[in-house]
Amino acid sequence: MTSWTKITNVSAFEDTDRKTFKQFTVFYQDGDFFACENRCPHMGYPMNKGTIRDGVITCAWHYWDFDLKHGGCYRGACDDLKIYPCKVENEDIYVNTSESNKDIETLLTHLRESMRSGDIYLQSKAINQLVSADVPAEKIVITALQQAYLHSQRNHQTEQSIYETQAIINAYELSTHYPAKEKASILIHGIKAASGTTGDRMEVTPLPEHTLNAATNNKNLIRYSEESSSMGIERILLSIYAESGFSEELQTTLLALATQTHYANHREVLTCISAIIQQSKIIKDHQLDRALLAQAAWVLGKSRTQPNLETKDAIKWLDENDSKIMETIFTESSESNTTEIEKILFQNNLGTIFKDFLHYLEKGQAFTTVLNDLSQISAKRFSRLWLNNGGMWNSASEGFRLCNSIRETSHLKGTHQMKALFFLVFYFYQTRWVQPGIENKNKSDDKVFSWDDYNNSFESLDEPTAKNAIKNLTTKESLADATFIEKFTKPLLNEDLSLVQLNTLIAVLHEAQHNKDWQPYLLGMITYSIDQKLSQNTKSASKFGLGYF
Structure with missing residues (x-):
């Protein structure tokens, strides 16, 4: 017309x-x-x-x-x-003045081309055009994920490919808390991370029908994971998928593989498998399912270095006590006891730590309660780190990020749940040099803070004010509110977030909602963000040096 x-x-x-x-x-x-x-x-x-x-x-x-x-x-x-x-x-x-909007497929093609070019300006333009044309965010995300997979085929058939696709999912999740006019600026944080040249790979097909049964599948999957044979893993996974799709049985099989003891020092495998399962639930697309299985095979079958002495000790103890671990049964509910778990975790001998933790579980504990306690202990260490700490953020946040990965797949019951908790215990032992620290008691006067105070404190790099403001502005009930999430994350997303930062931000939001003490998660994220801003920006660092002390 x-x-x-x-x-x-x-x-x-x-x-x-x-x-x-x-x-x-x-x-x-x-x-x-x-x-x-x-x-x-x-x-x-x-x-x-x-x-x-x-x-x-x-x-x-x-x-x-x-x-x-x-x-x-x-x-x-x-x-x-x-x-x-x-x-x-x-x-x-x-x-x-009648509108002659471009064909949606043309706009999606522009998105693919912009991702292939690696040009963030063209990517932002393509995303804005799609959002302005009322293209559903899910369609934009599926297109970006397909392109990200093609990118990983050529550039890195490793866990990096999963970090990149998960960044797209994380940005998509954050965008749901923002108004339509701001969604594009949030989606770009994930899409830019998975951009670059693309390529093809040879087609991998399922094994001939009736070649294997379930028992043989599981044995060979474990064998191929030990031998770092990603092709063998992928063909078996495709065979299972051909029979039952991305079923709970297949998902549980992936988690059981990711918690084999030879991955005790490679906890990123469990994180990646959890991310793959989350992506399969969010995005229903057959072609992407096959891509996710390829990514699972890449991370499960990647080459690993020889374990060091403490990792060998961990593997030996876990293998020798496997039957005892598997005989332990979770209860429906139990009381939180972070004090007792901390006493167990921060001993000097790994064998004693594992033994005492197993004894603690045998007394009757609920899986979710133990997971929450471990998450809280990790968050406490995270929140007590200081600016310019020498790069401890990744190690300090790994614990609750892993807790979040385990929580996201907690609906899938199996032996992997108990083993995942022991992986967490081993993480605390390996990062025992990240001390619990002293609680940062910022001045807490009677001042009433506003969201402008919070935003301005990031501009002025005023960490204490940012922390006091968020304490003043936040309640446990407000954590799940979309308006709160938008206000809390906005100054964080004004910066160029790394993949780890984006993943940490999502874990902070999730874990804070699931745990009674939400403050360590948010306060640690504030310090982390300001610290990264200082390290990446000379002007910011100069301002910090002149005015912070």
């Missing part, structure tokens, strides 16, 4: 060859009127600042040439300029 709108009279062009009206500009050349969008399709520069010659308009910023009558970009490396039909009736100029 056309919509002609009278905009002006020809007399308005007696002394000029152009007039701008809201989103478009009308040009007068050689007796004819032309109207185009007043934003260059390349980077949005005003077209009314451009030059016209021989029916071609040239943007004044990057000098892209467009046909003034039809909008075509002569060099072909940029989108075409949007043209609005013009007509003159009784000396009045009319413009057809």
